[in-house]
Amino acid sequence: MAAVAFGQTTGKLGDAAETTDNPLGAVYVASFSPKGSSKVSGSIVASSGPDGEGVHFSVSVSGLPADSGPFGFHLHAAPVPADGGCNATLAHLDPYIRGADTPCDKTKPETCEVGDLSGKHGALSGESYSASFIDKYASLKPGIGAFFGNRSVVIHLADKSRLACTNWKPLSDACDVAPGPSGPKPNSTAPPDTSIPIYTPPPVVNSSTPPRTSSLPSRTSSPPVFTGAAVPNAVNDGVWVVGSALMAALTFFL
Numbered sequence: 728m729a730a731v732a733f734g735q736t737t738g739k740l741g742d743a744a745e746t747t748d749n750p751l752g753a754v755y756v757a758s759f760s761p762k763g764s765s766k767v768s769g770s771i772v773a774s775s776g777p778d779g780e781g782v783h784f785s786v787s788v789s790g791l792p793a794d795s796g797p798f799g800f801h802l803h804a805a806p807v808p809a810d811g812g813c814n815a816t817l818a819h820l821d822p823y824i825r826g827a828d829t830p831c832d833k834t835k836p837e838t839c840e841v842g843d844l845s846g847k848h849g850a851l852s853g854e855s856y857s858a859s860f861i862d863k864y865a866s867l868k869p870g871i872g873a874f875f876g877n878r879s880v881v882i883h884l885a886d887k888s889r890l891a892c893t894n895w896k897p898l899s900d901a902c903d904v905a906p907g908p909s910g911p912k913p914n915s916t917a918p919p920d921t922s923i924p925i926y927t928p929p930p931v932v933n934s935s936t937p938p939r940t941s942s943l944p945s946r947t948s949s950p951p952v953f954t955g956a957a958v959p960n961a962v963n964d965g966v967w968v969v970g971s972a973l974m975a976a977l978t979f980f981l
Contacts, residue, residue, distance in 0.1 A: 738823025742837040743864040749775035753867040754898035757880045766790035767891040781863040789855040797850035799883040802842030802875045806894045813892035816879045822872025841873045
């Protein structure tokens with residue numbers, strides 16, 4: 728009976744389950760920019776928690792009206808339409824059907840709406856606000872009720888009216904990627920750029936100059952070759968002279 732009198736204190740489908748299988752490395756960004764009467768700017772970054780357990784939120788916003796806080800902020804069930812109307816985002820993300828009538832008890836976050844971030848982790852305050860926390864029940868895994876990557880986040884004034892809203896986008900879509908260099912790719916069939924001069928070596932010219940000839944006279948005869956034929960004659964002549972002298976001497980003494 729107490730639950731009926733004071734509203735739903737947990738989901739009709741039970742307490743929220745902790746998420747333990749968030750895709751590692753998944754990152755989503757919700758970026759705010761001034762629009763209409765809202766001056767809110769900044770972003771909320773959501774990334775998979777350690778080992779895929781829970782979602783890490785990093786909040787950094789400014790331009791909050793000084794006299795209208797504290798500011799609740801929640802994951803909402805539907806995205807912001809093209810016209811930017813925050814009322815079209817429907818109610819808080821609530822896959823366990825708890826409802827928002829009974830305030831969230833932050834000491835029992837499993838009993839709160841999955842999308843009630845400020846109820847579980849504290850409202851925004853001041854004109855600028857920064858904080859980070861891990862929510863164990865939100866999910867970055869597509870296909871389940873607690874997934875919010877295709878939904879929105881809304882900042883509320885203290886009277887619960889909607890101050891600013893924006894959609895979540897994967898980090899790859901939220902960042903501006905600088906275009907690569909233009910021009911044909913390596914395998915492109917585009918014609919070559921003819922504006923750049925190409926060096927062409929000069930042609931080889933066949934010279935008509937006659938070949939150089941030596942100014943030295945050519946040798947047409949071979950040097951004489953010593954045959955040794957005169958040596959025996961010289962020896963014979965010497966022997967004859969010596970013999971003649973001996974015969975003359977003997978004749979004188981006789």
